[in-house]
Amino acid sequence: MTQQSYFLYIDKTCEDCKNLSVIQRINDPTTQKTLGVLKLDVDMKQLENFALNALINPDDFIIIGIGDENLQYSLVEWEIVKVPNTADFFVVTEFEGTYPGFYFSYITNYSKMFTVLAIQSLILLTGFILLIYIVMRNITKVTDSIASPVLSLKNDMREAMDGDLAVRSPQLEGEFQELSDAFNSLMEQLEIQVEDIRQAEIDKSDLRYEILLTKVNPHFLYNTPNALKWKVESISAYELAGSIEALVNYLKSILKNDSSTNTVA
Known part of the structure; x- marks a missing residue:
C-alpha cells in the first residue's frame, strides 16, 4: 500500500x-x-x-x-x-x-470547537454568577426596604411604651406611610388626652384646696368668737358673752348645713 x-x-x-x-x-x-x-x-x-x-x-x-x-x-x-x-x-x-x-x-x-465551547461555557458561567449576584442584591434591597421601616416603627412604639408620648415616626415610603401616619395620629391623640387628664387633675386639686379653705375659714371664725366669749365671761360681761355665743351658734349651724344659703332666726 x-x-x-x-x-x-x-x-x-x-x-x-x-x-x-x-x-x-x-x-x-x-x-x-x-x-x-x-x-x-x-x-x-x-x-x-x-x-x-x-x-x-x-x-x-x-x-x-x-x-x-x-x-x-x-x-x-x-x-x-x-x-x-x-x-x-x-x-x-x-x-x-x-x-x-x-x-x-x-x-x-473538534478541538477548536470545544475550546470555543469552553470559552462560551465560561462566559455563561460568569453571566450566571453575575445574574445571581444581581438577583441577590435586588432581594436584599427589597428585604431592606420592607424590614427597615418595620424596625423603625417598632423602635418608635417601644419609646412610646416607655412613656415618651412626644415620639413621632419619620416619613416612610409606600404603604408604610399609612402605618406611620396612623401611629403619629394615635400618639397625638394620646398626648392630648393625657394633657386633658393632667389638667383635670390639676383642676381637681385646686378645687380640693378651695373646699378645704371653705372649711378652715368657718372653723377659724368659729374658734375666734369662742375665745372671745371665754374672755368676756372672765370679766363678767354676760350680756356681751350671750351675743358672742349667738354668733358662735350661727357659725356652727353654717358648718353643719351644706346648703348654699342660711337663714338667721
Missing part, C-alpha cells in the same frame, strides 16, 4: 463537473499540476451535510482509499504532513463507495 499526500479543495469552476454533487480537484504539490477531478462517488445523501456545511473547517481532513492506495487530503490548499495532535479531539465518519475497494473517511477536528 502506497501513501501519497496531495492538495485537495472543492473546485467550483469545473465546467465539465457541474452535474457532480461533490467536485474536488487534485493538484500535485510539487509541480502544481492538476492531476484530475475526483468525484466522491459515495452515498451523497449521507455526505450532503458534510459537503455543504462541515467541509469548511481547515482543521478537518479526509482519507480516501481507492484499491491499494490510501490518499490523505486537507480541505484547504496546504498539505497535511504532520501527525494529528494526540491532544486534539477527532470524530471519524466513514462512507462506503458504490464499487468495491472504495471507501471514504471524513475526520473532524
Whole structure:
C-alpha cells in the first residue's frame, strides 16, 4: 500500500463537473499540476451535510482509499504532513463507495470547537454568577426596604411604651406611610388626652384646696368668737358673752348645713 499526500479543495469552476454533487480537484504539490477531478462517488445523501456545511473547517481532513492506495487530503490548499495532535479531539465518519475497494473517511477536528465551547461555557458561567449576584442584591434591597421601616416603627412604639408620648415616626415610603401616619395620629391623640387628664387633675386639686379653705375659714371664725366669749365671761360681761355665743351658734349651724344659703332666726 502506497501513501501519497496531495492538495485537495472543492473546485467550483469545473465546467465539465457541474452535474457532480461533490467536485474536488487534485493538484500535485510539487509541480502544481492538476492531476484530475475526483468525484466522491459515495452515498451523497449521507455526505450532503458534510459537503455543504462541515467541509469548511481547515482543521478537518479526509482519507480516501481507492484499491491499494490510501490518499490523505486537507480541505484547504496546504498539505497535511504532520501527525494529528494526540491532544486534539477527532470524530471519524466513514462512507462506503458504490464499487468495491472504495471507501471514504471524513475526520473532524473538534478541538477548536470545544475550546470555543469552553470559552462560551465560561462566559455563561460568569453571566450566571453575575445574574445571581444581581438577583441577590435586588432581594436584599427589597428585604431592606420592607424590614427597615418595620424596625423603625417598632423602635418608635417601644419609646412610646416607655412613656415618651412626644415620639413621632419619620416619613416612610409606600404603604408604610399609612402605618406611620396612623401611629403619629394615635400618639397625638394620646398626648392630648393625657394633657386633658393632667389638667383635670390639676383642676381637681385646686378645687380640693378651695373646699378645704371653705372649711378652715368657718372653723377659724368659729374658734375666734369662742375665745372671745371665754374672755368676756372672765370679766363678767354676760350680756356681751350671750351675743358672742349667738354668733358662735350661727357659725356652727353654717358648718353643719351644706346648703348654699342660711337663714338667721
